Amino acid sequence: SQKIEQNSEALNIQEGKTATLTCNYTNYSPAYLQWYRQDPGRGPVFLLLIRENEKEKRKERLKVTFDTTLKQSLFHITASQPADSATYLCALDRGSARQLTFGSGTQLTVLP
Amino acid sequence: EAQVTQNPRYLITVTGKKLTVTCSQNMNHEYMSWYRQDPGLGLRQIYYSMNVEVTDKGDVPEGYKVSRKEKRNFPLILESPSPNQTSLYFCASSPMQGDQPQHFGDGTRLSIL
Numbered sequence: 001s002q003k004i005e006q007n008s009e010a011l012n013i014q015e016g017k018t019a020t021l022t023c024n025y026t027n028y029s030p031a032y033l034q035w036y037r038q039d040p041g042r043g044p045v046f047l048l049l050i051r052e053n054e055k056e057k058r059k060e061r062l063k064v065t066f067d068t069t070l071k072q073s074l075f076h077i078t079a080s081q082p083a084d085s086a087t088y089l090c091a092l093d094r095g096s097a098r099q100l101t102f103g104s105g106t107q108l109t110v111l112p
Numbered sequence: 113e114a115q116v117t118q119n120p121r122y123l124i125t126v127t128g129k130k131l132t133v134t135c136s137q138n139m140n141h142e143y144m145s146w147y148r149q150d151p152g153l154g155l156r157q158i159y160y161s162m163n164v165e166v167t168d169k170g171d172v173p174e175g176y177k178v179s180r181k182e183k184r185n186f187p188l189i190l191e192s193p194s195p196n197q198t199s200l201y202f203c204a205s206s207p208m209q210g211d212q213p214q215h216f217g218d219g220t221r222l223s224i225l
């Protein structure tokens with residue numbers, strides 16, 4: 001069956017370091033993958049999208065990679081700040097009817 | 113301001129008492145969807161709609177109904193709520209074209225006693 005795993009439920013890092021979050025999937029062949037940020041009491045907010053034919057995408061301090069051979073996406077936040085503390089969700093396209101399958105998220109805490 | 117609005121934000125009710133959670137978007141999006149979010153399980157899709165009068169089941173549709181009579185509105189109906197439907201619910205919308213991201217409401221926390 002199709003499965004998505006995000007590396008760990010919680011990740012703590014020191015301010016200024018690079019945070020790296022992992023999204024692994026099995027039994028999928030997604031055309032694209034999206035990353036969202038979710039703050040407590042709020043809905044997810046879209047951050048970045050990467051397509052299957054793209055290796056890397058950047059937006060300001062954010063970088064996403066997509067390795068369809070390893071079936072893995074890495075999400076990096078460089079020069080992390082306490083304001084980056086949130087839960088980050090990856091979501092994979094299921095190829096029909098615009099449906100997405102979401103991972104359960106990684107809660108990132110950036111310590112000052 | 114472009115947004116997805118859900119109401120109510122919080123609701124505590126009892127088993128068997130019908131309830132409706134409303135969802136409205138002001139972005140003229142064709143696609144709308146309902147998810148529930150439970151600890152450790154992530155967001156799971158309940159129902160989705162690709163346009164007016166077109167709805168379809170997601171991954172966990174049992175116990176829920178939806179309707180799409182107008183493009184902007186997509187209410188979620190629990191005809192006979194049960195405690196296992198206690199959850200955090202999100203409505204989302206997006207354009208139908210390509211790989212556009214989904215815009216989410218701020219959620220409705222339902223507690224069924």
